[in-house]
Amino acid sequence: MIDFENVTKVYEAGNRALDGITLHIEDGEFVFLVGPSGSGKSTIIKLLTAELEPTSGSVTVNGYQLEKIKKRAIPAMRRTIGVIFQDFRLIENKTVFDNVAFAMRIVGASNREIKKRVPYVLDLVGLENRARRLPNELSGGEQQRVAIARALVNNPAMIIADEPTGNLDPARSYEIMMLLERINALGTTVMVVTHEKELVNRFTKRVIAIDEGRVINDGMDGYYTYEES
Amino acid sequence: MTEWMGTILMKRARKLGYLFKEGVHNMFSHGFMSFAAICVTVACLVIIGSFSMIVYNMQLMVQDLEQRNRILVYIDENYNTAEAKSVGSQINLVNNVQQAVFQSRTEAMERFVAQQGGGEAYAGIDASTFRDRFIVTLEDNALTQQTVDALRQIKGVADIAARSEIAEGFTTLQRILNIGSVAIIVVLLVVSLFMISNTIKLAMYDRREEIGIMKIIGATNRFIRFPYFVEGFLIGVISGAVAFFLEWGVYDLLTNRLMRADSVGLLSSLVPFKQVLWVVAIAFGVTGLLVGIIGSVMSIRRFLDV
Numbered sequence: 001m002i003d004f005e006n007v008t009k010v011y012e013a014g015n016r017a018l019d020g021i022t023l024h025i026e027d028g029e030f031v032f033l034v035g036p037s038g039s040g041k042s043t044i045i046k047l048l049t050a051e052l053e054p055t056s057g058s059v060t061v062n063g064y065q066l067e068k069i070k071k072r073a074i075p076a077m078r079r080t081i082g083v084i085f086q087d088f089r090l091i092e093n094k095t096v097f098d099n100v101a102f103a104m105r106i107v108g109a110s111n112r113e114i115k116k117r118v119p120y121v122l123d124l125v126g127l128e129n130r131a132r133r134l135p136n137e138l139s140g141g142e143q144q145r146v147a148i149a150r151a152l153v154n155n156p157a158m159i160i161a162d163e164p165t166g167n168l169d170p171a172r173s174y175e176i177m178m179l180l181e182r183i184n185a186l187g188t189t190v191m192v193v194t195h196e197k198e199l200v201n202r203f204t205k206r207v208i209a210i211d212e213g214r215v216i217n218d219g220m221d222g223y224y225t226y227e228e229s
Numbered sequence: 230m231t232e233w234m235g236t237i238l239m240k241r242a243r244k245l246g247y248l249f250k251e252g253v254h255n256m257f258s259h260g261f262m263s264f265a266a267i268c269v270t271v272a273c274l275v276i277i278g279s280f281s282m283i284v285y286n287m288q289l290m291v292q293d294l295e296q297r298n299r300i301l302v303y304i305d306e307n308y309n310t311a312e313a314k315s316v317g318s319q320i321n322l323v324n325n326v327q328q329a330v331f332q333s334r335t336e337a338m339e340r341f342v343a344q345q346g347g348g349e350a351y352a353g354i355d356a357s358t359f360r361d362r363f364i365v366t367l368e369d370n371a372l373t374q375q376t377v378d379a380l381r382q383i384k385g386v387a388d389i390a391a392r393s394e395i396a397e398g399f400t401t402l403q404r405i406l407n408i409g410s411v412a413i414i415v416v417l418l419v420v421s422l423f424m425i426s427n428t429i430k431l432a433m434y435d436r437r438e439e440i441g442i443m444k445i446i447g448a449t450n451r452f453i454r455f456p457y458f459v460e461g462f463l464i465g466v467i468s469g470a471v472a473f474f475l476e477w478g479v480y481d482l483l484t485n486r487l488m489r490a491d492s493v494g495l496l497s498s499l500v501p502f503k504q505v506l507w508v509v510a511i512a513f514g515v516t517g518l519l520v521g522i523i524g525s526v527m528s529i530r531r532f533l534d535v
Binding site: 049051072075076077078079082083089090091092093102103105106107108110111150151154 | 239240241243244247258259438439441442443444445446447448449452
C-alpha cells in the first residue's frame with residue numbers, strides 16, 4: 001500500500017519537485033504513473049525507495065512511515081518492494097541465476113530455498129534456459145526479465161517499475177507489460193512509471209498523471225485523456 | 230524461543246559463509262584492480278622495509294663504532310702492579326662505566342711494539358716507559374666528559390686519554406639517524422597509505438553501481454561491507470606475504486654482494502635477515518592487513534549512503 005499525504009519535496013538547489021501531492025494506492029492495484037520529463041516521477045520513486053526524504057508531508061509504503069523511518073530499518077522496508085529500472089541494473093559479473101539468487105541471499109535464504117525458488121521465478125519470466133548466462137549475453141528484453149525475476153523472488157508486496165520498457169522495442173515492451181500484468185494478477189501491487197502513451201492505452205488500468213509536481217489526473221480513463229485535457 | 234534463535238543463528242552463519250565466498254570471488258572477478266592494489270601495497274612495503282633495514286644496519290654500525298671508542302685511564306707510575314690493579318674497583322664504581330680492563334705496563338709495551346710491526350728499533354725499549362692502565366668502555370658516549378671528570382677524582386689516576394669529540398660525534402650521528410629515519414619512514418608511510426588508499430578507492434569506484442544495486446534491493450551496509458572486508462583482508466595478506474619474501478630475497482642478495490666487496494670489514498656488522506625475520510614478517514603482515522582492510526572498508530563508505 002502506498003500513501004502520499006500532502007507531500008512536498010524541495011531540493012537543496014531550491015527547485016520544487018513535488019508540490020503537495022496526495023495519492024493512495026491500495027494493495028493489489030495496477031497503476032500507471034505518467035507525466036513528462038521533470039514532472040516529478042523520479043522523485044516519487046526515490047521517495048518510495050527511501051533514497052530521499054520528503055521536505056514535508058507523509059509517505060507510507062507497506063506500513064513503513066518513511067519520513068520517520070530509521071536508517072537501519074530502510075533495508076527491511078526495501079525488501080517489501082521490488083524495483084525495476086529502465087537500465088536493468090544487473091550485476092555484470094554474476095550469472096542470471098546468481099543475480100536473482102543475490103536478492104534471496106540478502107534475506108538469509110538457504111541454498112535449498114534458493115535452488116527451489118530461483119528456477120521457479122526464472123520459469124515465470126520465461127528465462128528458465130538462460131540461468132547460467134551473464135547479463136551481457138542476453139538481449140535487452142531478457143535482461144529486463146532478469147530484473148523482474150530479481151524483483152519478484154522475495155515475494156514482495158509491491159513492484160515499482162521505473163520506465164521498464166524505455167530501452168525495448170514495442171513488441172518486447174508489450175511482453176514486459178503483459179508479464180507485469182500477470183504478476184499483478186497473482187496479487188502483487190504494481191506501479192509502472194512511464195511516458196509511453198500507446199503502451200498505457202493498451203491496458204485499461206488506473207493512470208495517475210503528474211505535472212510540475214502535482215497530480216493533474218487520476219482515473220481509469222488513460223493517459224491519452226490526460227494529454228487532451 | 231530456542232528454535233527461533235537457532236534459526237536466526239543458522240541464517241547468520243549461512244550469510245557469513247556466503248559473504249566470505251563473495252569476498253574471495255570479488256577479488257578474482259575484479260582481478261586487474263586487485264592486482265594493482267597488491268602491487269602498490271607490495272611496492273610501498275618493500276620501500277619502507279628496505280629503508281628501515283638500512284637505518285637499522287646503520288644504527289648497529291654506529292653502535293659498533295661507539296663500542297670501539299674506548300678511553301684509557303693511566304695509573305700513577307709510582308704504583309706497583311698490585312696497587313694499580315686495585316684502582317680498578319673504584320673505576321668500576323663510577324657511573325656510566327660499563328667495563329674496565331686492566332693492562333699492565335709490560336702488556337702495553339708488547340702491544341705497542343706489535344702495532345709498530347716489531348723490529349729491532351724497539352728491541353731495547355723498557356716497560357717502565359709505559360704506565361699501567363685501564364681500558365674503559367662506557368655505557369653512554371654522550372656522557373664521556375662527565376665520566377672523565379669523575380675518573381680524574383680517583384686516587385691513583387694519573388691521566389686520562391679520551392676523545393670526547395669523537396664520542397660526541399657518534400652520539401650526534403646516532404641522533405641524526407634516529408630523527409631522520411623516523412621522519413623519512415613517517416613520510417614514506419603517509420605517501421604509501423595515500424597511494425594504496427587511492428588505488429583501493431579506484432577499485433571501489435569501479436563498483437559503485439554494484440553497491441547501489443545491492444542497496445536498492447535491500448542489502449544492509451554490513452552485508453555489503455563484509456565481502457569488501459574479506460577482499461581487503463586477502464589483499465593485505467597476499468601483499469604482506471609477497472613483500473616479505475621479496476624483501477628477504479633482495480636483502481640477502483644485496484648483503485651478500487656488499488660483504489663480498491667489503492675487504493676492510495666495515496660491513497661485518499650487517500644484520501642477517503634471519504635475525505629480523507619475525508619482526509619483518511609481523512610488521513609486513515600487520516601493515517598489509519591494516520592497509521587492506523581499512524583501505525577497502527573506508528573506500529566504500531561514501532557509496533553506502535544511498
